[in-house]
Amino acid sequence: GAGVSQSPSNKVTEKGKDVELRCDPISGHTALYWYRQRLGQGLEFLIYFQGNSAPDKSGLPSDRFSAERTGESVSTLTIQRTQQEDSAVYLCASSFNLLSTDTQYFGPGTRLTVL
Amino acid sequence: AQTVTQSQPEMSVQEAETVTLSCTYDTSESDYYLFWYKQPPSRQMILVIRQEAYKQQNATENRFSVNFQKAAKSFSLKISDSQLGDAAMYFCAYPAGTYKYIFGTGTRLKVLA
Numbered sequence: 001g002a003g004v005s006q007s008p009s010n011k012v013t014e015k016g017k018d019v020e021l022r023c024d025p026i027s028g029h030t031a032l033y034w035y036r037q038r039l040g041q042g043l044e045f046l047i048y049f050q051g052n053s054a055p056d057k058s059g060l061p062s063d064r065f066s067a068e069r070t071g072e073s074v075s076t077l078t079i080q081r082t083q084q085e086d087s088a089v090y091l092c093a094s095s096f097n098l099l100s101t102d103t104q105y106f107g108p109g110t111r112l113t114v115l
Numbered sequence: 116a117q118t119v120t121q122s123q124p125e126m127s128v129q130e131a132e133t134v135t136l137s138c139t140y141d142t143s144e145s146d147y148y149l150f151w152y153k154q155p156p157s158r159q160m161i162l163v164i165r166q167e168a169y170k171q172q173n174a175t176e177n178r179f180s181v182n183f184q185k186a187a188k189s190f191s192l193k194i195s196d197s198q199l200g201d202a203a204m205y206f207c208a209y210p211a212g213t214y215k216y217i218f219g220t221g222t223r224l225k226v227l228a
Binding site: 033035041042043045048056059089091093101103104105106107108109111 | 119148152157160206215218220221
């Protein structure tokens with residue numbers, strides 16, 4: 001596709017339920033990133049993927065959060081047993097390389113609301 | 116610790132006027148890049164401009180330019196001839212390491228007609 005896409009655009013769930021958020025990166029981009037953006041705040045790094053390398057999960061806030069990516073394609077961020085503090089916009093970005101010089105291209109995000 | 120600080124939660128500018136958004140950062144690195152991203156209400160972050168720290172010359176992209184003061188660790192964004200479409204949240208970002216970006220808390224820019 002022309003850009004990074006994310007689905008769903010909005011997700012409302014009940015506390016305790018599991019949710020899956022999807023990210024489709026730009027074709028050919030080897031690096032993929034997940035961020036969390038709480039209301040009125042900046043972006044909080046969660047996890048990145050680079051090709052087939054093991055992802056860096058150091059930013060994940062708890063073991064309820066996990067993410068997968070198959071090769072250089074779609075990624076899924078899963079939040080188990082959601083809590084109200086998980087309510088945020090979850091942004092995905094991709095870049096051609098895993099380099100700090102490379103521009104990250106962001107998707108429109110998924111707004112998660114946990115009731 | 117590497118940090119990025121945006122001290123202006125909100126700024127307003129009259130259409131066609133110029134506004135400057137400030138950003139300071141803290142790093143012990145000597146060679147790095149800095150980025151300004153724009154986030155309109157659609158939520159999609161868009162790269163506005165980036166600066167290479169080893170370059171003396173300030174980056175410019177049309178109406179957007181930066182004032183990069185390496186010694187002061189300051190990276191401000193100047194928007195000239197402001198347009199209604201410039202209204203958005205603006206985030207300053209610094210890549211801490213190979214891939215981990217640190218973002219500031221953002222500045223909300225309002226453009227007044």
